[in-house]
Amino acid sequence: MQGLRPALEVTGLGVDLGGHPVLDDLSLTAARSALTSILGPNGAGKTTLIRCCTGLIRPTRGSVSVLGTEPGGTAAAARVGMMPQSTGAWSGIRPLELLRYLASLYARPLPVDALADRLGLHPLAKTPYRRLSGGQQQAVNLAGALIGRPELVFLDEPTAGMDPHARRATWELLRELRTAGVSLVLTTHAMEEAAALSDLIHIVDRGRVAVSGTVTELTADGSSLEDVFLANTHAGLGG
């Protein structure tokens, strides 16, 4: 039955870019109403994986199923949200104009003003997106990912550049969404973030899943999550 399938099923995924394998026989799942974190060094393939899951890249090998449907198809579009790492496309638009436009694309969007309040966007209402600070742009990106009431949301380093207040507020929001039944898949380099939020963690290295488990399982021998990360991955940059 479709309702019992995981939110995300990735099977034997392979992606070649620039003549090189970026993802190589990568398989993982993310459960419904859960928060799943994808960790990995710089260049491990996390963003590429999310792009496959949202239909932006067609894999060279393997398959992806989101909510039991094909990524990027019309069935998935209305039910899947994405917060990208950065987006230059919204350069001149003001945050609330952007959210109102995005809301107009969905049948049952969240109320724009309430979401903007929640993410502290009202004071930024008149500032073009490109003039916002990095953390403020992240808050707008997050609002854009959530405005359509997605059942599954991909968040690519959602709190990168956020100060501790904004980061904690974002954690709270993500926890509330999970409690409300939303499935969340995020990438992060912040080990304490992954440890605080995740129901399940996949550590990716060189395009493959190196190890998966709950925080309790991964750290059962007394290691920190960072120790587990370091022991299961190669240096991504300059290492």
Ligand SMILES: Nc1ncnc2c1ncn2[C@@H]1O[C@H](COP(=O)(O)OP(=O)(O)OP(=O)(O)O)[C@@H](O)[C@H]1O
């Ligand atoms: N269009 C492309 N052509 C060639 N190589 C690419 C292309 N896009 C990505 N890559 C390469 O694929 C690898 C994985 O990139 P990706 O952005 O998925 O990594 P990541 O795990 O998200 O890294 P980070 O943590 O630094 O954001 C990198 O080596 C990158 O240079």
